[in-house]
Amino acid sequence: MNSTDLVVLVIYxxxxxxxxxxxxxxxxxxxxFAAGGQSPWWLSGLSAFMxxxxxxxxxxxxxxxxxxxxxxxxxxxxxxxxSMLVGWVLAARWKSFGYDSAAAFLDARFGRSIVQFYxxxxxxxxVFTMGGAIYALAVIVTALIPLPADxxxxxxxxxxxxxxxxxxxxSVLVILITSxxxxxxxxxxxxxxxxxxxxxxxxxVPLILLRVGGPEDFVSNAPEGFFSLVSGxxxxxxxxxxxxxxxxxxxxxxxxxxxxVCVPSQKDARKSSYLFGILYLVSPxxxxxxxxxxxxxxxxxxxxxxxxxxxxxxLPAGMLGLMIAAMCSATASMVTTQLNVFAxxxxxxxxxxxxxxxxxxxxxVVVGRVITLLLGGIxxxxxxxxxxxxTYTGYILASVAILTGPLVLPTIWGLFSRKIGLGxxxxxxxxxxxxxxxxxxxxxxxGWFVEIPFLASVTELAQLNERMTEIVIxxxxxxxLLVIAEGTIKETHAGWERILASRARHHKALPVSxxxxxxxxxxxxxxxxxxxxxxxxxTDREDTLILGGFAVxxxxxxxxxxxxxxxxxxxxxxxxAAPQDRELVxxx
Numbered sequence: 001m002n003s004t005d006l007v008v009l010v011i012y013x014x015x016x017x018x019x020x021x022x023x024x025x026x027x028x029x030x031x032x033f034a035a036g037g038q039s040p041w042w043l044s045g046l047s048a049f050m051x052x053x054x055x056x057x058x059x060x061x062x063x064x065x066x067x068x069x070x071x072x073x074x075x076x077x078x079x080x081x082x083s084m085l086v087g088w089v090l091a092a093r094w095k096s097f098g099y100d101s102a103a104a105f106l107d108a109r110f111g112r113s114i115v116q117f118y119x120x121x122x123x124x125x126x127v128f129t130m131g132g133a134i135y136a137l138a139v140i141v142t143a144l145i146p147l148p149a150d151x152x153x154x155x156x157x158x159x160x161x162x163x164x165x166x167x168x169x170x171s172v173l174v175i176l177i178t179s180x181x182x183x184x185x186x187x188x189x190x191x192x193x194x195x196x197x198x199x200x201x202x203x204x205v206p207l208i209l210l211r212v213g214g215p216e217d218f219v220s221n222a223p224e225g226f227f228s229l230v231s232g233x234x235x236x237x238x239x240x241x242x243x244x245x246x247x248x249x250x251x252x253x254x255x256x257x258x259x260x261v262c263v264p265s266q267k268d269a270r271k272s273s274y275l276f277g278i279l280y281l282v283s284p285x286x287x288x289x290x291x292x293x294x295x296x297x298x299x300x301x302x303x304x305x306x307x308x309x310x311x312x313x314x315l316p317a318g319m320l321g322l323m324i325a326a327m328c329s330a331t332a333s334m335v336t337t338q339l340n341v342f343a344x345x346x347x348x349x350x351x352x353x354x355x356x357x358x359x360x361x362x363x364x365v366v367v368g369r370v371i372t373l374l375l376g377g378i379x380x381x382x383x384x385x386x387x388x389x390x391t392y393t394g395y396i397l398a399s400v401a402i403l404t405g406p407l408v409l410p411t412i413w414g415l416f417s418r419k420i421g422l423g424x425x426x427x428x429x430x431x432x433x434x435x436x437x438x439x440x441x442x443x444x445x446x447g448w449f450v451e452i453p454f455l456a457s458v459t460e461l462a463q464l465n466e467r468m469t470e471i472v473i474x475x476x477x478x479x480x481l482l483v484i485a486e487g488t489i490k491e492t493h494a495g496w497e498r499i500l501a502s503r504a505r506h507h508k509a510l511p512v513s514x515x516x517x518x519x520x521x522x523x524x525x526x527x528x529x530x531x532x533x534x535x536x537x538x539t540d541r542e543d544t545l546i547l548g549g550f551a552v553x554x555x556x557x558x559x560x561x562x563x564x565x566x567x568x569x570x571x572x573x574x575x576x577a578a579p580q581d582r583e584l585v586x587x588x
Contacts, residue, residue: 005321045275069226080280087273098506131382252408530554
């Protein structure tokens with residue numbers, strides 16, 4: 001990465017901070033943590049899509065695509081299936097109850113104690129895990145920044161920019177974005193990075209295919225079985241289980257629920273989830289082609305660095321920096337989402353309820369920003385500690401499979417069941433986490449119980465397919481407990497009556513219109529980046545055609561967004577004016 005790439009990287013990241021500052025004058029917690037219920041459905045859908053993206057996407061799934069080929073594509077595609085099912089079953093239902101957050105729903109449905117437990121557990125573990133994504137990004141960025149051995153920012157072992165320093169700098173960036181602009185800033189950075197990453201990858205794909213001799217040579221020279229949808233431990237059963245895990249994850253995890261409740265209507269919530277699903281069904285092949293093709297260029301590369309190395313091979317100066325910047329903001333999206341969700345939960349469920357019930361909205365917004373900074377410290381800890389716990393890929397696969405079910409299934413069940421209450425939620429969550437950790441730590445290779453003779457058959461079964469064992473324990477066991485509770489409990493829980501009352505009040509509330517500001521900001525931001533790339537095209541004669549074409553595409557996309565937004569605003573203004581004109585005529 002040369003000086004041009006660094007300049008582009010710095011300008012882009014500075015622009016993200018400016019975008020966050022635009023929303024820094026938030027007046028209420030509802031604006032800060034739920035975007036005032038005015039997020040357009042397309043912005044919510046893009047944000048949910050990018051929430052699953054981070055440097056971890058390029059490191060974990062890019063590494064799997066480099067090693068196993070189409071398996072990386074199939075794993076991502078089943079997430080799209082899960083999102084379509086969430087849109088059909090859960091998204092609109094979340095919006096229908098009228099709560100601004102998952103924490104508020106859980107408080108009404110089950111009680112404050114489970115909310116506080118989930119807040120502490122998910123807030124600390126979830127944000128800590130996000131630190132791993134920061135670390136993954138730091139590894140990618142530093143791999144492209146060699147420094148003199150005696151430089152004070154150099155890692156003496158690698159001779160490159162220090163991973164630790166890079167992790168700290170990235171952490172500070174995402175904390176500043178979240179604490180300044182709240183959910184609006186998170187949504188906006190998500191939309192912008194989606195545009196930049198998509199256009200960048202669309203440039204990388206044909207260039208990397210040309211580098212390996214074209215599509216025909218790529219297919220003929222690829223390793224045997226490279227285009228099989230399953231391989232090794234990633235079986236058809238794994239794909240089915242992974243889709244189920246993500247159905248629960250996206251239907252019950254607080255960050256995704258936030259995307260369903262920040263839009264104006266139930267229809268918008270459903271559409272946002274459908275958009276997420278469609279994007280994950282059609283885009284994985286495009287996203288994963290670069291590391292797959294790079295396998296033919298360098299079969300001995302580090303799989304976790306294959307994606308960025310593929311980009312480095314074909315992208316001209318400036319575009320590589322923009323790609324790195326977009327990866328930075330993709331990681332920022334994942335981390336800022338978690339920070340925003342749990343800063344909101346800690347602010348309302350702890351500070352307001354337990355410490356300062358009389359606090360006004362201005363005070364709560366300030367406290368929310370302070371809590372965001374404190375949670376950012378946990379993310380920094382994760383960035384420094386997770387690499388020492390084993391491979392980042394293994395950590396992500398295991399933590400998602402084992403913890404998703406216990407932490408979200410009682411919540412999802414509570415959306416439909418009138419029977420389960422606080423005791424059931426506590427029992428299912430604690431027992432499922434305990435069993436999951438027991439199986440993972442005790443029965444897997446090198447576990448605590450592997451030497452016990454009478455457990456030999458159980459140990460052998462658990463080790464037969466490590467990934468499937470994690471999925472089964474993380475989903476089947478809590479589901480079994482919930483089915484038993486549903487069959488044995490007879491009376492209706494009081495929390496069910498409370499959420500029904502909330503739904504009735506919500507249906508009587510005045511409708512909210514989506515804000516046009518996000519689309520305008522996306523359009524102008526894309527145009528500005530396009531102009532920057534056009535200037536680079538005139539200074540780089542060797543890659544003028546690539547940079548110029550990239551700039552033109554960005555200018556067209558940005559201009560198209562602004563044009564469509566203007567027309568939609570005019571249409572909305574006419575719809576608002578029409579009833580008023582009729583009322584004036586009737587009164588006259």
